[in-house]
Amino acid sequence: MPRLLPRVRGALLRLVRRRRLSIVIGLLLAAPSAWIELSPKVGSWWVDGMALVVGATGLALLWTGITGPGPDWTEVDE
Numbered sequence: 001m002p003r004l005l006p007r008v009r010g011a012l013l014r015l016v017r018r019r020r021l022s023i024v025i026g027l028l029l030a031a032p033s034a035w036i037e038l039s040p041k042v043g044s045w046w047v048d049g050m051a052l053v054v055g056a057t058g059l060a061l062l063w064t065g066i067t068g069p070g071p072d073w074t075e076v077d078e
Contacts, residue, residue: 015061022065029058 015022033055036047 016064016069019065019068022061026058026060026062026065029054030062031058033058 015025033051036043036051037055041048
């Protein structure tokens with residue numbers, strides 16, 4: 001269990017490098033979340049919360065897939 005978080009982080013970083021796959025997975029996560037959030041409220045409170053978290057993750061993956069990963073640092077010209 002203690003090695004789970006670094007493995008998930010590594011998998012997420014590898015996913016971001018594959019831009020097309022990142023866009024597809026982002027859309028697959030964001031679309032159902034938007035449907036849950038925009039439909040009439042019938043579900044319980046935790047479903048709405050999970051829809052927000054999954055939707056935000058999907059939008060972040062989608063945006064990163066479209067714009068590409070940012071640089072680790074930027075050089076300052078003097």
